[in-house]
Amino acid sequence: MxxxxxxxxxASEQYGExxxxxxxxxxRLDEMPLSINAWQGxxxxxxxxxxxxxxxxxxxxxxxPGCARKxxxxxQDLDTALKLLAGKKLRICLQGHEVDCMMPGxxxxxxxxxxxxxxxxxxxxxxxxxxIAPAYYSHPKLKDGLSLSHPDPAIRQFWIDHGKAxxxxxxxxxxxxxxxxxxxxxxxxxxxxxxxxxxxxxxxxLEALDATFAEEFPENQLLDAVESKxxxxxxxxxxxxxxxxxxxxxxxxxxxxxxxTGHFHPTESIPDKLSAICAQNGRILLHVSRGVRxxxxxxxxxxxxxxxxGREAVRNDNGHNLFYTLDYFDASINRLAAWVIGARNxxxxxxxxxxxxxxxxxxxxxxxxxxxxxxxxxxxxxxPWGAVWNYYCESRGVPADANVLEPIRAYEKEVLVKR
Ligand code: RNT
Ligand code: ZN
Numbered sequence: 458m459x460x461x462x463x464x465x466x467x468a469s470e471q472y473g474e475x476x477x478x479x480x481x482x483x484x485r486l487d488e489m490p491l492s493i494n495a496w497q498g499x500x501x502x503x504x505x506x507x508x509x510x511x512x513x514x515x516x517x518x519x520x521x522p523g524c525a526r527k528x529x530x531x532x533q534d535l536d537t538a539l540k541l542l543a544g545k546k547l548r549i550c551l552q553g554h555e556v557d558c559m560m561p562g563x564x565x566x567x568x569x570x571x572x573x574x575x576x577x578x579x580x581x582x583x584x585x586x587x588x589i590a591p592a593y594y595s596h597p598k599l600k601d602g603l604s605l606s607h608p609d610p611a612i613r614q615f616w617i618d619h620g621k622a623x624x625x626x627x628x629x630x631x632x633x634x635x636x637x638x639x640x641x642x643x644x645x646x647x648x649x650x651x652x653x654x655x656x657x658x659x660x661x662x663l664e665a666l667d668a669t670f671a672e673e674f675p676e677n678q679l680l681d682a683v684e685s686k687x688x689x690x691x692x693x694x695x696x697x698x699x700x701x702x703x704x705x706x707x708x709x710x711x712x713x714x715x716x717x718t719g720h721f722h723p724t725e726s727i728p729d730k731l732s733a734i735c736a737q738n739g740r741i742l743l744h745v746s747r748g749v750r751x752x753x754x755x756x757x758x759x760x761x762x763x764x765x766x767g768r769e770a771v772r773n774d775n776g777h778n779l780f781y782t783l784d785y786f787d788a789s790i791n792r793l794a795a796w797v798i799g800a801r802n803x804x805x806x807x808x809x810x811x812x813x814x815x816x817x818x819x820x821x822x823x824x825x826x827x828x829x830x831x832x833x834x835x836x837x838x839x840x841p842w843g844a845v846w847n848y849y850c851e852s853r854g855v856p857a858d859a860n861v862l863e864p865i866r867a868y869e870k871e872v873l874v875k876r
Pocket of ligand 2: 643684717744784
């Protein structure tokens with residue numbers, strides 16, 4: 458028996474005494490869907506031949522070698538990263554400008570499946586699900602910082618058509634892959650300084666969203682989500698699509714509400730929002746990210762907010778109400794490592810939550826014994842989840858944490874530095 462297996466056996470026994478069946482937990486972890494953010498691999502540049510600079514209040518900093526320059530390179534990078542991830546329900550999420558190929562004279566408002574066909578064949582071959590998001594940024598039609606809420610109807614129409622095009626492509630992904638594509642709408646619209654009229658842009662956004670969503674698709678092909686934001690760089694004072702705006706919109710139109718963990722006030726708890734929404738049958742797309750000061754998109758770490766999020770995700774999951782997509786971009790480190798470390802951290806957060814015997818803490822709470830609740834919750838922090846995690850990786854044919862960087866370094870030497 459290997460050392461890690463021996464450690465797992467002991468850990469499993471200890472968890473068993475607390476009423477937790479580790480094998481059942483690992484099987485559940487296998488089934489947890491996770492969508493990998495393709496855009497970490499190309500610095501959100503996309504692959505349009507027009508090559509627009511990144512706008513919309515987002516910024517990618519760093520110049521680590523090996524940024525993917527075409528979709529083939531991005532898929533090659535993803536293939537390498539996916540080998541380091543366990544889980545049977547992995548998915549890839551694309552931004553609407555991460556096209557496979559361009560057609561002469563065809564802009565984003567007229568994209569079709571043809572523009573993404575390479576992705577679909579690739580995903581089908583690997584049994585991956587696919588998600589997609591229209592890209593309302595990095596394009597000259599994002600005017601004065603506004604897209605779907607721009608006062609000019611022609612600008613709005615361009616972006617409505619882009620959203621419709623991407624929804625159709627998403628539905629085609631869903632139909633072919635047998636798992637619905639989540640199509641997430643996030644627009645960067647807002648103002649650097651305080652607006653005179655806060656309401657009119659929101660009314661225009663409402664109308665544009667209704668037009669975007671007019672075409673109906675069955676839920677086994679496409680699920681729509683809407684994502685709010687607090688502020689972006691150059692969009693500090695007012696965001697048209699605020700959380701209040703989209704939470705109401707999602708509830709009224711049966712859409713998923715996308716909560717990006719980097720899009721709220723720094724001391725606001727995103728984990729706390731899950732039960733509030735799920736108790737009312739809302740469905741949530743989590744953009745798992747990490748805000749650091751003014752940036753909302755650092756690679757996720759296994760920190761307290763992530764653990765708390767994992768805990769609330771596990772407790773509120775009814776099998777079809779929660780969706781997870783990584784959302785960050787860091788060009789100062791190896792991009793494959795960013796994917797792999799972030800994805801594994803989210804899996805760990807879920808694992809730790811599932812291994813947590815939460816019932817005793819709840820009983821203490823119901824009885825009003827908050828001292829015992831605190832003592833118990835602090836005590837379970839030292840349970841041996843690490844042994845379970847390492848065993849999970851090895852039993853699923855992926856390296857444990859200590860060995861994860863080696864294959865990435867080899868690929869870096871062989872492929873990335875030569876780009
Ligand atoms: C931006 C949103 C959006 C991102 C894209 C890449 O703040 O979080 O979801 O995925 O900008
Ligand atoms: Zn996001």
